[in-house]
Every structure is written in C-alpha cells, then in structure tokens.
Amino acid sequence: MSHIRVAVLAFDDVSLFHLSVPGLVLGANNGSGSVQFTIQYVAQTPGQIRTDQGVMIEVPEGLQALQQADIIIVPAWSDPQVPAPEELTTALRQAHASGKLIVGLCLGAFVLGDAGLLDGREATTHWVARDVFARRFPQTLFRPDVLYVADDNVVTSAGTVAAIDCCLHLLREHQGYEATNHVARLLVTPPHRPGGQAQYIERPVPKLADSNRLPGVLEWAREHLHEPLSLDTLASVASMSRRTFTRRFKEATGTTVNRWLNTERVARAQHLLETTDLSIERITAEAGFGTTLALRQQFAAQLGTSPSNYRRNFCKTAGEAVLA
CATH class of the missing domain: 3.40.50.880 (Class I glutamine amidotransferase (GATase) domain)
Incomplete structure (x- = not known):
C-alpha cells in the first residue's frame, strides 16, 4: 500500500x-x-x-x-x-x-x-x-x-x-x-456533479410540490442508459409535458437533458473501463453511445483523454485488457 x-x-x-x-x-x-x-x-x-x-x-x-x-x-x-x-x-x-x-x-x-x-x-x-x-x-x-x-x-x-x-x-x-x-x-453526494457553479449564482432551486417525481426519473434513466433515451421518453416517464419536464429538469440539475445524459454515460463508461475487460465497442453500447466516435468525443470533452488511455491509467487488469 x-x-x-x-x-x-x-x-x-x-x-x-x-x-x-x-x-x-x-x-x-x-x-x-x-x-x-x-x-x-x-x-x-x-x-x-x-x-x-x-x-x-x-x-x-x-x-x-x-x-x-x-x-x-x-x-x-x-x-x-x-x-x-x-x-x-x-x-x-x-x-x-x-x-x-x-x-x-x-x-x-x-x-x-x-x-x-x-x-x-x-x-x-x-x-x-x-x-x-x-x-x-x-x-x-x-x-x-x-x-x-x-x-x-x-x-x-x-x-x-x-x-x-x-x-x-x-x-x-x-x-x-x-x-x-x-x-x-x-x-450521500454524487461522485461527479454535472454542470458548473453558474447554476448556483444567486438563483436558488425552487422547491416544487411534485419534484419527487424527477429524482425517480433520473434513477430510471441511469438504469436505461444503454437505450436511446430522448427528451420525450423521459418526459413521458415523468408524466409531464415536454416543456414542463425541460424546465423542471434544468431547475433540478442545472443542465440540459442531453448534457446530463452525456455526463452519466461517460461515468458508466469509466466504471466499465476500470472494472471490466469489455471491448471499447461493447462499452460504447453498454453506456448508450451510438458510436465509438461519440464515446471518444465525450471523453475528450469531459475528461481530456481517450477511453483507451483512461483504461491504461485506471483499469486494475489493464495489462490483460484488449484496447480498441
């Protein structure tokens, strides 16, 4: 140690x-x-x-x-x-x-x-x-x-x-x-909070009477990241109109649905890269990215590295993993 x-x-x-x-x-x-x-x-x-x-x-x-x-x-x-x-x-x-x-x-x-x-x-x-x-x-x-x-x-x-x-x-x-x-x-805190501090500048998040539905939607989305999740799909799960869901999602998370999904999908890919020897293509699918190019673009944008380099640095069995 x-x-x-x-x-x-x-x-x-x-x-x-x-x-x-x-x-x-x-x-x-x-x-x-x-x-x-x-x-x-x-x-x-x-x-x-x-x-x-x-x-x-x-x-x-x-x-x-x-x-x-x-x-x-x-x-x-x-x-x-x-x-x-x-x-x-x-x-x-x-x-x-x-x-x-x-x-x-x-x-x-x-x-x-x-x-x-x-x-x-x-x-x-x-x-x-x-x-x-x-x-x-x-x-x-x-x-x-x-x-x-x-x-x-x-x-x-x-x-x-x-x-x-x-x-x-x-x-x-x-x-x-x-x-x-x-x-x-x-x-009892997120391992990585999406969005920046701009969401906190003199704009407190209002307490919504029915906001308890939104956390449930976030958990549902995390369990279905491998599926093609659209704004309409999440709004339907929340039993809200597209417009209402968009507004309440931004109030609750400080970011957009698309950015939140990309952050969560990168986090899922990080976990799989660290703990499995799945191929990059398989991880792309499990994390819900349509293509390996999209996965690499999000890793570059959010982490400043590539999936392969991330695995080399953090995977416990990196020496045995087959990198794409």
Missing part, C-alpha cells in the same frame, strides 16, 4: 468546514484501497488556531512540514482583499517548485494567486469573489463556469461545497472511479 501525505493549512478564521473536507473525503476509504492518505494540519505559527465557527484547534506543525507533504491543501482564505503573508506564499512557491500538488479550496485560490502559482493557468474560485479575483490576478485564465479545475499540479475549486467535488477528484485520481463512488455514497 502506498501512502500519500496531505498537509492542510490552518490559519485564524479558517473555514472549519474546509478543514474537515480533506479528511472526510480522502480519509474515508483508508484501509480498503491501494492508497492511504495521511492528513496533517500545519500553520504559519503553530499553536492555537481559532476557526470561523469560534472553535479552537491545536495545530502543532509549522510551514516546514509542507516539504514532507505530497499534496498541500489551502482552505478558503478569510478575506480575499487581504494578501496572504510572504512567509506562506514563499513556502507554497518552494513546495510547488519541488513538484508537490497544490490545491486551493474556494477562496483558498487567492493564496495560490498571491504565491504566483496561477499565472498563465486555469483557475476558479467562489463566484461571489469573481470580480475581485479577476482584478487581482489578471494573468490567470479564470474559469467561473466550473466546480473545480486542475492545471498541471495546481487545482482550484469553486464555492464552499465544491471543496467536496474537488477532493473527490483527488481521490479519483489516486484510487479510481470505484473507490470514489464508494466514498461518495458514504457522504
């Missing part, structure tokens, strides 16, 4: 939620996979740290511990208008230069920006601070439309709960799709 050391930065008024997320996600599968994460908390000045909820925590390790970490996670910075201290940004630059993975959760992206790690890179942060972020870091390729973005060995995430999405991404990178699904079920 390999061990990955994760250092989580703590500072006064740090988000108690963000301090907890790396351990909740990355530590949830320890003991049942090939990779074990060790979570350690560090501070610029070791000792008592007051969180944003008023809870005091003891942080025994200083910034020198960052050099022993494999992954460094910076929770949401308490004030995006206040630059991070030079001692901290210098430590992050040194860690980045030595090849460590640096992660900024939510407003933690501002600390990475202060360290100069986002220049020329894609990055995101909470939508509420998008204007400040764009003004302070003009050399960054700001992505306001995503829940998280990875650019080489720098990862940033959007608003508060997107920290979970980001850490699930880290888990998926090291333990694979099946382990991530398991942890997501334990946390």
